[in-house]
Amino acid sequence: SQQGEEDPQALSIQEGENATMNCSYKTSINNLQWYRQNSGRGLVHLILIRSNEREKHSGRLRVTLDTSKKSSSLLITASRAADTASYFCATGRYNNNDMRFGAGTRLTVKP
Amino acid sequence: DVKVTQSSRYLVKRTGEKVFLECVQDMDHENMFWYRQDPGLGLRLIYFSYDVKMKEKGDIPEGYSVSREKKERFSLILESASTNQTSMYLCASSFKLAGGAGEQFFGPGTRLTVL
Numbered sequence: 001s002q003q004g005e006e007d008p009q010a011l012s013i014q015e016g017e018n019a020t021m022n023c024s025y026k027t028s029i030n031n032l033q034w035y036r037q038n039s040g041r042g043l044v045h046l047i048l049i050r051s052n053e054r055e056k057h058s059g060r061l062r063v064t065l066d067t068s069k070k071s072s073s074l075l076i077t078a079s080r081a082a083d084t085a086s087y088f089c090a091t092g093r094y095n096n097n098d099m100r101f102g103a104g105t106r107l108t109v110k111p
Numbered sequence: 112d113v114k115v116t117q118s119s120r121y122l123v124k125r126t127g128e129k130v131f132l133e134c135v136q137d138m139d140h141e142n143m144f145w146y147r148q149d150p151g152l153g154l155r156l157i158y159f160s161y162d163v164k165m166k167e168k169g170d171i172p173e174g175y176s177v178s179r180e181k182k183e184r185f186s187l188i189l190e191s192a193s194t195n196q197t198s199m200y201l202c203a204s205s206f207k208l209a210g211g212a213g214e215q216f217f218g219p220g221t222r223l224t225v226l
Contacts, residue, residue: 030211042115042201042217043154088153092211097142097161098169099205099212103153 004032004089004102012108019076021105023089024069030094032065032072037086037104046074046087081111114138115218117202123224130189132221134202142205142212143185145169145177147198148220154201160185161207192225199223 007022023032031050035043049056049065049072056063062075076083086104118133134143142161146154146169156169158177166177174196178186185204189196199222203215 031208033214035215042219043203043215045214045216048214090154090215094210097205097207097212098156098159098167099144099215100156100170101146101154103151 004091004100006087006089006102006105008105009103010106010108012110013079015079015081015109015111017079017109019079019083019107019109021074021087021107023072023074023102025072025089025091025100026070027091027093029067029091030096031092032063033090033092033099034061034063034072034074035088035090035101037088039085043088076107079107079109081109083107084109115202115204115216117200117218117221119221120219121222121224123226124189124192125226126193128189128192128225130192130223130225132187132189132200132202132223134185134187134204134218135183136185136204136216137183138204138206138216139182140204140216141182141207143179144203144205144215145175145185145187146201146203147171147196148201149198157187192223194225197223197225 034046088104090099144159145157160179202218206213
């Protein structure tokens with residue numbers, strides 16, 4: 001069964017605003033990763049956060065992880081039209097090499 | 112740059128045909144994965160492999176098989192294609208990390224249509 005579930009399913013904002021997407025999962029994890037997919041293209045890795053980390057930054061991206069609530073959030077600050085894409089969270093379990101993806105959040109940034 | 116290539120971008124097959132989807136990576140990754148992506152369902156794991164000749168079922172292995180004879184190549188086989196296997200198929204690879212899987216690198220995908 002799918003591990004992660006993103007919320008909301010779709011998000012539409014104006015350029016310059018912040019976008020927040022959430023991910024909930026069901027079992028214990030080793031790490032959680034966020035990916036972006038532009039329309040009709042492959043997925044690109046954005047950031048990996050380990051289970052013993054609470055927050056991580058990469059440029060305009062900020063990811064938080066709350067293992068007690070089994071949830072993570074991705075914040076994109078000062079959004080741009082080029083950030084329009086689908087965003088997926090993926091979880092990896094301990095001592096497993098597989099990853100499970102959620103259904104994704106479709107972000108639209110209007111210029 | 113890591114490169115994951117898939118044999119075809121678009122493929123059209125007939126019901127009942129045997130279909131081979133090939134994936135090659137050039138970064139010496141231990142792990143390789145096959146997913147299918149359908150609207151509203153996200154990515155679902157079909158099979159993955161953590162070493163040559165090793166494979167494990169994902170969430171939806173029925174109707175599929177895989178082969179990994181060389182480290183760089185992971186093949187997905189549809190034994191007898193059916194219309195419900197029409198989908199986008201994505202291959203990915205990654206290193207192993209301590210305790211689990213690392214960052215995945217994806218191929219461009221193969222859009223398969225089964226008529």
